[in-house]
Amino acid sequence: MTRPSWEEIQNSIQNRMNEASVHEICTNDFLDKTRKVYDGATGLVDWQSIGDLSTSDIVAMEDLQDSDNAIIAKFAIIKLNGGLGTSMGLSRAKSLIRIRRDATFFDIILKQLHHLREKTGIQIPLLFMNSFNTRNDTLEYPGIASVNASQELGADFLQNQVPRLDAETLLPIGDGSQSAHWCPPGHGDIYNSLQISGMLESLLSRGFSHAFISNGDNLGAVMHSGIAGFMVREGLDFSMEVTPKTRADIKGGVLYRSLTGSKRIELLETAQVPADHKSDFEDIDRFQDFSINNLWVNLEALRDRLKQGPLSLSLIVNQKKFEERPVLQLESAMGAAVGQFDRTRIVRVPRSRFAPVKSCADLLVRRSDACHLDDSQALVLRAAVEPVVQLDDNYKGISDFEAHFPEIPSLYSANSFTVEGPWLFDAPVRIQGDVRLINRTGAQKKISGLKRESFKDESVKP
Numbered sequence: 001m002t003r004p005s006w007e008e009i010q011n012s013i014q015n016r017m018n019e020a021s022v023h024e025i026c027t028n029d030f031l032d033k034t035r036k037v038y039d040g041a042t043g044l045v046d047w048q049s050i051g052d053l054s055t056s057d058i059v060a061m062e063d064l065q066d067s068d069n070a071i072i073a074k075f076a077i078i079k080l081n082g083g084l085g086t087s088m089g090l091s092r093a094k095s096l097i098r099i100r101r102d103a104t105f106f107d108i109i110l111k112q113l114h115h116l117r118e119k120t121g122i123q124i125p126l127l128f129m130n131s132f133n134t135r136n137d138t139l140e141y142p143g144i145a146s147v148n149a150s151q152e153l154g155a156d157f158l159q160n161q162v163p164r165l166d167a168e169t170l171l172p173i174g175d176g177s178q179s180a181h182w183c184p185p186g187h188g189d190i191y192n193s194l195q196i197s198g199m200l201e202s203l204l205s206r207g208f209s210h211a212f213i214s215n216g217d218n219l220g221a222v223m224h225s226g227i228a229g230f231m232v233r234e235g236l237d238f239s240m241e242v243t244p245k246t247r248a249d250i251k252g253g254v255l256y257r258s259l260t261g262s263k264r265i266e267l268l269e270t271a272q273v274p275a276d277h278k279s280d281f282e283d284i285d286r287f288q289d290f291s292i293n294n295l296w297v298n299l300e301a302l303r304d305r306l307k308q309g310p311l312s313l314s315l316i317v318n319q320k321k322f323e324e325r326p327v328l329q330l331e332s333a334m335g336a337a338v339g340q341f342d343r344t345r346i347v348r349v350p351r352s353r354f355a356p357v358k359s360c361a362d363l364l365v366r367r368s369d370a371c372h373l374d375d376s377q378a379l380v381l382r383a384a385v386e387p388v389v390q391l392d393d394n395y396k397g398i399s400d401f402e403a404h405f406p407e408i409p410s411l412y413s414a415n416s417f418t419v420e421g422p423w424l425f426d427a428p429v430r431i432q433g434d435v436r437l438i439n440r441t442g443a444q445k446k447i448s449g450l451k452r453e454s455f456k457d458e459s460v461k462p
Contacts, residue, residue, distance in 0.1 A: 006038055009170045016163050016172045020182075023196045026160040029310040030185065033330040036315055038170055043317035045268060047277045051257040052286070053346070057265060058242075059230065061349045067229025069120045075228055076208045076299075077124060079109060080187050080334075081138060081216040082131030082159050088360055089397025093137035095216050097398060099357065099366050099379065101408070105216060106141050111377040112222050113147070123148075124223070125208065127199065128156040128216070129190055133179075151206055157197035160189050167319065167326035180322060186331030187293075188313045195306050204299055213295040213334065219366075219379035220355035221294045227347055228296070237301035237341035240267075241349045242289035248388070250282035252290030253335060255346055265346065266339040267291060271316050289346075291335050292354040301341060311340050352380040360401040361389040368411040387414035387431075394422045407447075423447060433457035 004012075010031060017027045085094030095105035103111070113126045125148045130138050138156060139145045147155050161182040163172035174181035190213065194200040203211070210231060214221035231239055242255065253269040273281040281287065305311065313332035320327050338344050355371070355378075357363050365371065370383040389411070395401045404423060410430040411417060417431050421439030427448040436459040439445050445462040 003038075003169055004171065006035065009034065009038065012171050013163060013165075016176050020161070020176060022160060022162070023192075025192055025196055025310060026162065026185070026189070029192060030162045030330065032310075032312075033315055033332075034165065034170060037317060037328070037330065041315055041317075043272055043315045044274045045272045045314075046260075047274060047280070049258055049260045050268065051259040051263075053255060053257055053265070057255075057257070058289075058346045058348055061224070061226060061241075061347050064226030064230045064347075066225045067232070068225075069122055071229050071232050072116075072120050072124065072223065072225060073122045074208060074232060075124060075210045075212055075223065076127060076203050077113065077223060078127045078129060078190075078211050078213045079216040080190070080214070081128040081134055081156075082184055082187075083217070084133050085398070087358065088363070088401075089399060093134035095134075096137060096141075097357070097363070099219065099363065100373075101367065105219065105357075106138075106144065108219050108373070108377060108379060109216065110143050110147070111373075112219075115375075115377045116223055123150045125151055125153050125203070125206075126155070127153075129159055129187075129193060130156045131159045131184055132161060153202060153206070154199075157193055157199040159184055159193050160196070161185075162330065164320070164322060165328045165330070167328050170328075173322055173325070173327055183329045184331075186316060187334040188311075188332030188336055190334050191302060191306065191311050191337060194302070200299060200303060200306075204303060209298065209300050211297045211299055213297060215293050215356060217357045218292070218294070218353075218355055220353045221292075222353075222376045222378045224349075224353075227349075230345075230347070231296045231298070234345065235343060236296070236345055237298045237343040238338050239296040239345050239347055240335055240338055241292050241294035241296075241347050241353060243292055243349055243351050243354050245284045245288060245290050247284070249290050250284065252292075253333065254281070254287040254290055255338070256287075258339070262342070264339045264342065265344050267314070267333060267335040269314075269316060269333055269336075271318065272314060289348060292349070293335060294349070294353060295335060295337075296347075297337075301343075305340055311337055313337060314339070351386075352378070355379050355381070359391075360395050360398065361391045363398075363401065364389050364391070364405065364408065365411060367408050369408075370411040370414070383412045383414075385415060387411045388416040390416075390418045392420050395419065409447075421445075428453075430454035431456075436460065 083094045251270045313336040316331040318329040372382045414431040416434045418436040422444040435455045
């Protein structure tokens with residue numbers, strides 16, 4: 001099939017987005033991305049442009065001095081909250097999942113905020129960037145809609161949506177009437193969304209000149225007075241948190257110094273790495289840290305940059321399928337904005353500030369006694385090491401997980417825990433060292449049937 005002319009593609013996209021009342025800023029940004037693909041861009045980086053960071057680019061969090069409340073008062077907290085948790089079989093906002101037995105993600109985020117407000121005496125705003133799919137779930141949750149009432153601020157702003165494109169023609173798929181014809185443009189859309197929604201100006205007009213931004217499912221990401229003070233005292237425009245890589249993190253995004261153009265710090269995501277440089281990207285001797293998507297942004301600098309036009313963030317071409325047809329989702333990562341500013345630094349933080357939940361295996365760790373809520377209500381590891389948990393497809397969906405784990409095993413002393421086949425955890429047990437539970441009978445087996453209270457460095461079959 002011959003690809004249509006650029007004019008035809010442009011008109012088709014523009015008409016689709018106009019019909020859906022998508023803002024002109026978002027439409028123009030998406031057309032710019034599409035034009036790059038039309039002209040041959042793949043979203044892959046030129047490896048020859050990848051330079052090493054200097055020692056002055058990075059500062060350790062433990063070396064930063066705590067700041068006073070006057071600095072904390074300059075910050076708003078923003079949580080990315082657009083995901084549905086589809087990888088865990090959920091069709092509603094992921095933040096509704098109970099991360100602890102008695103608390104959802106929303107509950108703990110609110111606990112963190114109330115603790116911070118009580119500690120500082122400041123009504124620090126909390127904002128959620130929602131998608132069309134998560135907005136109602138969020139605003140209907142107790143305590144959220146009115147969370148910023150004292151500042152006369154709403155609780156959220158809305159992420160944009162863009163068309164999914166036919167991979168061959170670059171035309172929008174379908175007629176735009178179904179949600180599957182649309183997709184989020186990646187969390188790099190946060191900057192356009194802040195501007196389009198008016199939330200950026202609302203924050204600045206109320207004296208909030210900075211923002212701390214993190215993923216809603218990372219409950220280790222709480223306000224840190226040392227990083228906040230460093231951001232303000234150094235007059236930085238943008239800062240990112242990284243943490244040391246392990247072999248389990250080799251696909252995590254990394255930061256580098258560009259050897260071309262303005263030679264700024266840039267973000268490199270795994271989707272942007274050419275196939276013949278995957279091993280270079282995964283070299284933990286060269287790239288010792290990875291980004292945990294905790295960002296600190298000077299909102300005045302952001303406003304000034306946006307006056308020049310949308311941020312030109314690195315393109316990510318995400319290949320998907322729709323009704324067996326190859327489609328493209330054109331996205332960007334919010335951390336890529338680091339390359340849009342000159343006054344930037346990287347903060348190396350402990351692993352405790354990174355506690356994401358991407359699967360039911362992650363959920364088991366966070367619910368277990370290997371983790372706890374610290375004084376700031378951050379969900380952090382209390383065990384000596386984070387156990388590596390592997391659950392097979394019997395536990396992939398959240399409903400299956402809940403059905404199989406009425407009791408959560410103790411993982412405080414575990415190194416690794418693998419569960420194969422259908423087990424019902426109907427009694428408390430303690431996992432120590434490296435343990436595998438293997439049930440290949442095809443029938444569900446009860447943990448209580450093993451008549452044991454603990455397992456240590458062993459493989460167990462019914």
